Amino acid sequence: ETERVLLGHGSGGQLSAGLIAGVIGPALGAASPGGPLQDAAVLDIGGLSLVMTTDSFVVTPRFFPGGDIGMLAVHGTINDVAMMGAWPAALSLAYVIEEGFPLDELRRITESVGRAALAAGVPVVTGDTKVVGRGAADGVFVNTTGIGMRLPGVSPDACGAKPGDAVLLSGPIGLHGVTILSVREGLGFEAEIASDTQPLHRLVRRLLEVAPAGVHVLRDPTRGGLASSLNELAVTSGIGVEIDEPALPVPETVASACEMLGLDPLHVANEGCLVAFVALEAVDSVLAAMHEFPEGEHAVRIGEAVEAHPGQVLMRTLMGSHRVVDMLIGEQLPRIC
Amino acid sequence: MCLGIPGRIVEVWGEGLSRTGKVDFGGVRKEANLAFVPDANAGDYVIIHVGFAITMVNESEAQRTLEVLRAMDEQLLATELGIKPVAPS
């Protein structure tokens, strides 16, 4: 029954992980170096550590409070490069456009790409444009590839977490996902809320400057939310993770929307925050460094890596007991029960 | 079967079966059908399930429940277990 692709395969949860591990990885076989899944690939070329990543963006609606598909594409790719401890050097931009798509909307999206890239200081150096027949694509799909050079002496990656590391979060969770839900037709509601989409490469450079060896892992939790990222990192690094529910920065509008729709904020998408596993002795300096930036102003410690239950994420609940933080399975569906 | 969330009515219009209101849930606002709570008006709290108000919140009972709990040997617990009460938001 699962021989077809489901929407859930794109949710960043277990189905997505299954698609990569079960179909894409094996099919590529020896052509792909394999190894643990990272935000970006690190290539050693001529003694330099080149970091490369690619991402596609299909969000609907394309324009939403706090951003649009163009801005999302620039920030998302810059962030994936930054999570490997690299400074983004350049971006590519590729469109797949549906026949009949309004040119002025294409212009508005591309202007937004331009503004975001300029503000981040990362040029768009190459690209591609394809057009498909009416109905073969939902308006426009945007793909961006980013490359960058790893900052000297740093190597944060998904296997680096050690028991005893503190888990730090750079900002509030759930803002992007709830913003998109609030403007989705039918399900919509009004809320003073905006997507948190923003570039994090300056924040990352500063915290790596402060603790080059102390920052073991960096990850920007997007689709599938913080829960999926923590579960992936727990498995990849072979450690357990324990987080504190009272410490989680969940804005009131996000909490209210999740209560109304029966969703778990830990599963809701983000586009502008990062989670870091940091050696204990570097925690204070890294938090202080993050607080220097608007994008890290609300940085907070939410838990720690532990020896016990490797590969599993537990949360100390408000009531003081423990529950497992599971990974989203597929599509996130509102509940009535 | 029962995800019901309390919200404050901000505005009401229509009557009979199509009586509708704008309801605020901690900063999130959504329309809801108020046909089943004809006595509820702006400022009242109602419990919303799948877009319908199924009952009004009895605010005095809500307060009484909390006061009863708070009065349960307040001092004993704070000293014995060293827990400082969390101020309700």
Place this chain on the structure above:
Amino acid sequence: MKYLDEYRDPVLARKLLDEIHRETTKPWSIMEVCGGQTHTIVRQGIDELLPEGVRLIHGPGCPVCVTPLELIDKALAIAARPEVIFTSYGDMLRVPGSDTSLLALKGRGADVRVVYSPVEAVQMAIKNPDREVVFFGIGFETTAPANAMSVLQAEALGLTNFSILVSHVLVPPAITVILESPACQVQSFLAAGHVCAVMGWTEYEPIAERYHVPIVVTGFEPLDLLEGVLMAIRQLESGRAEVENQYVRAVQRSGNTHAIDVIRRVFAVSDRTWRGIGTIPSSGLRLAEAYRRFDAETRFAVTGVSAVERPECIAGAILQGVKLPTDCPAYGTLCTPRMPLGAPMVSTEGTCAAFFGAGRKRVETSEVRA
């Protein structure tokens, strides 16, 4: 959020827990009826905090768990029709039918859409006059007034392209069947707060009396559940068996008469099959004669569809608290949240999914704090 956060205060929870520990002298088994209550218990790990002997049994109160297999197959048969826009609450999309689910059918091109409210299904019927919009009307008494309203609105608008596939069930008959079972473990019930917000609690009084079981109408937040457990234990320890109301901020004895009137106008009580339990007389609702023309089962001639439960699945015994998921041979092997065999593994607060999620065999929590 007001009227939610105050009922999650850990200090007040601690007080209730200490009171429960102080007053419990014997082991007791209490069933919380509603899936929403189970969700809070599992998500806040409340069962971990109760005295060793106090066991919370997750009841049949989740529409995903009890909707019978043949009704899922009927929904699938209707949703597969090209002229149909099939609308449903999100909960039902992953429920396994005999060979597929609404979500998998959607992946193969069926027009299946999630709605938050039945009103949205009616609006879709207005916007798509050339399509047949079908609404999957599932739920307990809490959801019945809202689902009934979609029929009244469609009637008022003269819509001919709207119909409802009804799968409504009632709590009191189900509680009675559980108590009738010779292997019944349940000694007290936490009744579903929002069901009683609609129906009141008069229906439960004869049950408490005849079977001598305390029934406490309970809310959904941690403090509600802990206070409900405390009230149940106080009755059990003193041998009383009455209906008591913990959820005083939302429930009165007579319920919501306006909502009850609409239910009685649009629906009629009928026998219903409960997945894993079987047919329970007068335990559900069907459309009343006056609204038969809105019945999707007759409109799409799927009344004949029948289905056989998966033999390995012991959902019935679990729903009645007679068995634990870990007693099931398929648990964690043939049946997991990703590939659910039976409904209690599909819903996030179904007993099996809750057990699996809590890794009920593998977890050792670490007390080490770096």
